[in-house]
Amino acid sequence: MIALNLPKHLTVSDTHNWFWLSRAQVKTSLLDLTNSIGSILPSLSRPANHSRIFYAVMFDAGSTGTRIHVYTFIQKELPVLDNEMFHSIKPGxxxxxxxxxxxxxxxKMLLKVAKKTVPRLEWKRTPVVLRATAGLRLLAAEKAQALLDQVQHVFDESPFLVPDNxxxxxxxxxxxxxxxxxVNFLTxxxxxxxxxxxxxxxxxxxxTQITFLPKLRKTIESVxxxxxxxxxxxxxxxFELYTHSYLxxxxxxxxxxxxxxxxxxxTVLYMRRSSCLPKKFRDEWSFGGLTYQVSGDPDGYAGYKLxxxxxxxxVKGIIHQPYELQDSxxxxAFSYYFDRAVDAGLIDGVQGGMLEVRDFKKRAKxxxxxxxxxxxxxxxLCMDMTYITCLLKDGFGFKESTVLQLTKKVNNVESSWALGATLDYFHNLKIH
Known part of the structure; x- marks a missing residue:
């Protein structure tokens, strides 16, 4: 069960208003950390009583990049999510x-964003947290720990509040x-x-993760x-969710x-060929600290079917198909679903948009x-679009007519687990 440790002046019936009072428009910034950060960060208007504002810094250490989310909350009668400052650096x-x-x-470079966003007087009260995802889960435990130890050292030397774990x-x-x-908070x-x-x-x-609230009991019973x-x-x-993460x-x-x-x-790997790559393509490709020699198949065939x-x-035999996937x-869909849909010209890179599963299939072909x-x-792009099509259709079992909302931001806040993890920190959510 999730237990919410609410502020003392809140009643349980008040909690649904906790984050859903009118929010100031979130300001975001695409920072170039090689420039002067201070000169290009937007200045935020503050209420007269500065003690009513509090902050949280959440790092998302993903497999292909590290992202920082600096959240600003205003505690009026009830706290309001006012602002998210976001920046990312590649590689992971x-x-x-x-x-x-x-x-x-x-x-350390990304912490400069937090220092410029959070007023100096608030640093010692502002928690800084990093959660790593699949990039580190795929590494040997001792190698992952060595990376985490370096991050911990930087946190410990920072002026921010460093909580346990x-x-x-x-x-x-x-x-x-x-x-x-x-996402459901923000919507x-x-x-x-x-x-x-x-x-x-x-x-x-x-x-990759799939999470939804089933309507049919059999969906839960048939996992x-x-x-x-x-x-x-x-x-x-x-809420009883169907949820799974596939490493x-x-x-x-x-x-x-x-x-x-x-x-x-x-570190030395022989050439890997694929029908998903252009026939004459031959290059090195790096992921997770290793470099691979990859190429198309110059003597074979390329194309969608192969x-x-x-x-x-x-995908086959690995991805479980839920008993139901609500058509209603x-x-x-976000992260690489969004990025590849943009690369393929299916949606606008800022606005996002609604797509049917068949749209991925058509463009992949x-x-x-x-x-x-x-x-x-x-x-x-051929390999990626084909994989997304296969994952949605043969993996999860979505119909070709299923509509997906491709999004990067929801109400001007990044679509990710980071806000949920921040709420987890403040409220100690117990998930079972």
Whole structure:
């Protein structure tokens, strides 16, 4: 169960208003950390009583990048989420597996954003937390720990509040649940007496998550193992979610699996060929601190059908198909779902948009079957679009007519688990 440790002046019936009072428009900034941060950060208007403002700093250490979210809350009669400052740096911490001190340097650079966003007088009261995801889950435990130790050292030397367990690897299941909580908070679907929620599909570099609220009891009863179900009480409602995280089925890990290189140790790897790549393509590609030699098949055939057969082995028998996927409920899809839809010209890179599963399939066919004549922006676009199509159709079992909401931000806040994890810190959410 989730237990909310509410502020003393709040009653349980008040809690549904906790975050859903009118919010000031969130200001975001695409910072170039090589420039002077102070000169380009927006100045935020503050109420006269500064003690009514509090902050939280959440790091998302993903497999392909490290992101910082600096949240500003205003405590009027009830606290309001006022602002999110967001910035990201590539590559992810796992790229520094052989030079862990660089992981610490990355975090130190991003902390400059927090120092410029949070007033100096508030630093010692502002918690700073880092949660690592699949990039570190895919590493050997001692190598992952060496990276986390470097981050902990940077945190300990920072002027911010460093809580217990401030640096850790997040459980994959919690990643999906906290993303679901984030999106449903931001869309207003967790107010009291509502059972209408949205599902989430998160496609990272190393893992992928699906989380939704089933309508049919059989969906819960037919799960392969118990950890596909999370049950908790929040805002006078009980939610029993279908949720799972698949390690090794993120977009970058799926590339490796398609190429037959996932889990292969060593720094020198022989050439990996694929029908998903342009015939004449030959290059090096790096992920998770390793570099791979990859190429198209110059003597064979390329195109959608052959590529689909290659990626199908990464999905079939691995991804569980829920008994139901609500046709009446919208799924929010973000991270690489969004990025690749933008790369393929399916949606606007700022606004996002609604797509049917068949839209991914149609564009995957177009990209794959024209690789020779019209090389795509990315040589991996055919493989990636085909994998996404296969994951949605043969993996989760979505109908081709299923509508997905492709989004990067919800109400101007980044679509991710980070806000949910911040709420987790403040309220000690107990998820079972």
């Amino acid at each position: 911490l796992s790229a520094y597996v052989d030079s862990p001190e660089m992981a610490g340097h990355t975090v 401030s640096v850790s690897i997040m459980n994959g299941t919690n990643e999906g649940i906290l993303a679901w909580i984030s 207003g679907h967790l107010k009291a007496q509502t059972k209408k929620t949205v599902g989430i599909l998160d496609l990272g570099g190393g893992s 392969p193992v118990a950890d596909y179900v999370a049950r908790f009480d929040i805002f006078n409602s009980t 090794g089925n993120g977009l970058m890990a799926a590339r490796l699996a398609t190429l037959g290189a996932l889990g292969v140790e060593g 590529c689909y057969q290659e990626v199908l082995k990464v 409920s919208v799924f929010y 177009e990209v794959c079957n024209k690789m020779t004549k019209y090389p795509p922006i990315s040589s991996f």
